[in-house]
Amino acid sequence: MSEILFEASGLVRRLGGRRVIDGIDLRLERGQGYVMSGDNGSGKTTLLRILAGLEAADTGMLRFQGGQTLLPRYPDAWRWRAVYVHQHPYLFHTSVAANIAYGLKARGERREQWRRKVEEAIDWAGVRDVISVPPQKLSGGERQRVAMARAKVLEPRLLLLDEPTANLDADGRRRTIALLARLCAEGVTVVTACHDREIIELPDVRRFHLEGGKLLPLD
Amino acid sequence: MDLLEPTREAFALLLRGDPELLRIIWLSLWLSLMSIALISPPSIALGVLLAKLRFPGQRVLIVLVQALLSFPTVVIGLVIYLLLSRRGPLGSFELLFSPTAIVIGYMVIAFPILVVFTVSAVQGADPRAFETARSLGAGRVRASLTTLWEVRFGIAAAVVNAFGRVISEVGCAIMVGGNIAGLTRNMPTAIALETSKGDFAQGIALGVVLMAVALGINIVMALLQGEGGLK
Numbered sequence A: 001m002s003e004i005l006f007e008a009s010g011l012v013r014r015l016g017g018r019r020v021i022d023g024i025d026l027r028l029e030r031g032q033g034y035v036m037s038g039d040n041g042s043g044k045t046t047l048l049r050i051l052a053g054l055e056a057a058d059t060g061m062l063r064f065q066g067g068q069t070l071l072p073r074y075p076d077a078w079r080w081r082a083v084y085v086h087q088h089p090y091l092f093h094t095s096v097a098a099n100i101a102y103g104l105k106a107r108g109e110r111r112e113q114w115r116r117k118v119e120e121a122i123d124w125a126g127v128r129d130v131i132s133v134p135p136q137k138l139s140g141g142e143r144q145r146v147a148m149a150r151a152k153v154l155e156p157r158l159l160l161l162d163e164p165t166a167n168l169d170a171d172g173r174r175r176t177i178a179l180l181a182r183l184c185a186e187g188v189t190v191v192t193a194c195h196d197r198e199i200i201e202l203p204d205v206r207r208f209h210l211e212g213g214k215l216l217p218l219d
Numbered sequence B: 001m002d003l004l005e006p007t008r009e010a011f012a013l014l015l016r017g018d019p020e021l022l023r024i025i026w027l028s029l030w031l032s033l034m035s036i037a038l039i040s041p042p043s044i045a046l047g048v049l050l051a052k053l054r055f056p057g058q059r060v061l062i063v064l065v066q067a068l069l070s071f072p073t074v075v076i077g078l079v080i081y082l083l084l085s086r087r088g089p090l091g092s093f094e095l096l097f098s099p100t101a102i103v104i105g106y107m108v109i110a111f112p113i114l115v116v117f118t119v120s121a122v123q124g125a126d127p128r129a130f131e132t133a134r135s136l137g138a139g140r141v142r143a144s145l146t147t148l149w150e151v152r153f154g155i156a157a158a159v160v161n162a163f164g165r166v167i168s169e170v171g172c173a174i175m176v177g178g179n180i181a182g183l184t185r186n187m188p189t190a191i192a193l194e195t196s197k198g199d200f201a202q203g204i205a206l207g208v209v210l211m212a213v214a215l216g217i218n219i220v221m222a223l224l225q226g227e228g229g230l231k
Helices: A044-051 A078-082 A096-106 A113-124 A140-152 A170-185 B006-014 B019-052 B057-068 B074-083 B100-123 B127-135 B140-150 B153-165 B173-175 B187-197 B200-227
Strands: A005-017 A018-029 A033-037 A059-064 A067-070 A083-086 A158-162 A189-193 A206-210 A214-215
Touching: A005 A033, A005 A044, A018 A044, A018 A083, A018 A096, A018 A214, A044 A083, A044 A189, A059 A096, A067 A078, A067 B140, A078 A083, A083 A140, A083 B127, A096 A113, A096 A140, A113 A140, A113 A170, A140 A158, A140 A170, A170 B006, A206 B173, B019 B100, B019 B153, B019 B187, B019 B200, B057 B100, B074 B100, B100 B153, B100 B173, B127 B140, B140 B153, B140 B200, B173 B187, B187 B200
Parallel strands: A033 A189, A033 A206, A083 A158, A158 A189
Antiparallel strands: A005 A018, A005 A059, A059 A067, A206 A214
């Protein structure tokens, strides 16, 4: 059996009197890709944000790489290991390269180290042709790829992608799915929330469906 | 009234660099820049705290600072005059009718502009900026500084706006500065004085400079807003 990387148990999140997350238990294996489907408002984003420590659950426990925490506490040291990428990624008002370097600088990497990693990430995401374009002028697909590069460069143990192909044109969608498939193939544990049929049907991913606050395995 | 002759004379004064005119322009710019440089850091810090922290009475405090925006500058001048006058609580410092008194007045005028604009800029920041920074491993302080950097154009606009307000201010400057030639006479007070004396040439010349400064400020504001995506 594969090694368990991340485990959540008894997650409950109430919003407006409704249990959006209703006692979810989740075990994620190292290097495995997961896809989570569900209707709009079913709580996919809420669940990803809880796993990333951006939103507090009312109750629940998380275990990650030998450590554990009782929510709502979320250790800072977990953050760049479990990176969340927004459905509409926010890019800082600086250059594309500085955006990708942000997390590396935040964790205190030396200049020569992060410069090399950023260069590699730029090529990995295929954004070298837009490197000098202000991030606010990038297309949706380009923004998504820069955000994925920014997350991937941190070599996270767990990558949480929220609707990465929503509102993208055909080319942006195709290139984003290709990156996602590469991430899975490279052994990054990825959880993707989406409606996109092509992502849901990616080979070797495990599928869940979120409904009524419960996470139901589809495989 | 013939406007052509004084206007021609005004441009002649400007072109030949009349020393008295240059002294007045320099003093105006210096006092305005000095006051903005001194009051900006604490005002911006207060604006950030008012926008980010949650505490009882926060809303009342913001409304009070907003109310200061509409205070007539002549009333601000009156209060500072009373404080600095010989029999006032700060009379022993002998600051009345000095450039320092004008700087103090300008700081009081600029303070609410800087605070209110900063609160607005920080509250208007995209919440995803802080979240993204946190998710990428930044601590709370670094993520907050990143968010502040993201709204730098809004805060810079506050500084430019405050500068524009104080450099064209007349009421407070006359009351606490006394409009003393060579010491506290600045562009707006000189325009008021020269016009009352019927010397329109110097008034027009200074008015041209003041309008050029105002135009420059508006251009800077537009550029800043464009950079910040506020178009």
